[in-house]
Amino acid sequence: MDGIKDKVVVITGASSGLGEATARRLAQGGAKLVLGARRMERLQALAKELGLDDQAVVKTDVTHSDQVEALIERAIKLHGRIDVLLNNAGVMPHSPLARLKVEEWEQMIDVNIKGVLYGIAAAMPHMTSQKSGQIINVSSVAGHKVRPGSVVYSATKHAVRIISEGLRQEVKPYNIRSTIISPGAVATELPNSISEKDVSDAVHDFYEQYAIPADSFARAVEFAMSQPEDVDINEILFRPTSQE
Numbered sequence: 001m002d003g004i005k006d007k008v009v010v011i012t013g014a015s016s017g018l019g020e021a022t023a024r025r026l027a028q029g030g031a032k033l034v035l036g037a038r039r040m041e042r043l044q045a046l047a048k049e050l051g052l053d054d055q056a057v058v059k060t061d062v063t064h065s066d067q068v069e070a071l072i073e074r075a076i077k078l079h080g081r082i083d084v085l086l087n088n089a090g091v092m093p094h095s096p097l098a099r100l101k102v103e104e105w106e107q108m109i110d111v112n113i114k115g116v117l118y119g120i121a122a123a124m125p126h127m128t129s130q131k132s133g134q135i136i137n138v139s140s141v142a143g144h145k146v147r148p149g150s151v152v153y154s155a156t157k158h159a160v161r162i163i164s165e166g167l168r169q170e171v172k173p174y175n176i177r178s179t180i181i182s183p184g185a186v187a188t189e190l191p192n193s194i195s196e197k198d199v200s201d202a203v204h205d206f207y208e209q210y211a212i213p214a215d216s217f218a219r220a221v222e223f224a225m226s227q228p229e230d231v232d233i234n235e236i237l238f239r240p241t242s243q244e
């Protein structure tokens, strides 16, 4: 497919959900994938299914900048360039602030914000010298509004939008595109990161009622990637039709 075939695409959080669905769709379109996550057995099974080289999967914890660098460097080693970074890894352990789940707040900040920044830091030197590239960051409907019980998650996803928009303004001279994708409820393992039982039950119920398949996100990535190089899709915000 135009704008997908032969592009070198690095995906963080590719072991499940949105990252995995995107890897599947882009592999069909002929992209050259390099996939990162912590669960190697899941990545290896996906690589096998998609016919990727063993080297195309890299154990990556995005809270460690050296591991994110190693992921990007793998793409450079295998393919000599990086065309797209999909900064997708994320966690969503919702809970009301009064429960004081401070470690989970820190985890969200580390994965959802710092992980994205580490990806940008690792990819940017290559993209600036190539004078081309696209960084796609994953925000959320929660990056547009806040609700009781999701304050820290929402703050991290607001941060992702601001970082992406600021990045867009700064990297224009290097012909680098910056895209934000903000999904509503999509059926993935994301609610499993909630540790508080009452919150977990409510969010699982919500997802069972509203969530749409993960390929909806993959199609949004495909659309943003397949635009001509002089078109930067700045943001895609989408929800299940039935979600308020």
Ligand code: NDP
Pocket: 012, 013, 014, 015, 016, 017, 018, 019, 036, 037, 038, 039, 040, 042, 060, 061, 062, 063, 088, 089, 090, 091, 092, 111, 138, 139, 140, 141, 182, 183, 184, 185, 186, 187, 188, 189, 190, 191
């Ligand atoms: P999943 O839980 O299915 O996938 C999350 C992915 O992130 C997994 O591959 C996981 O891999 C990875 N991950 C988590 N922590 C780390 C870490 N420290 N280092 C590296 N990878 C990590 O959820 P989704 O696919 O839904 O989530 C993907 C993104 O989409 C997230 O940023 C999420 O906030 C966002 N999003 C999702 C929505 C939805 O409704 N599903 C809605 C809006 C946004 P592993 O555990 O193997 O490391």
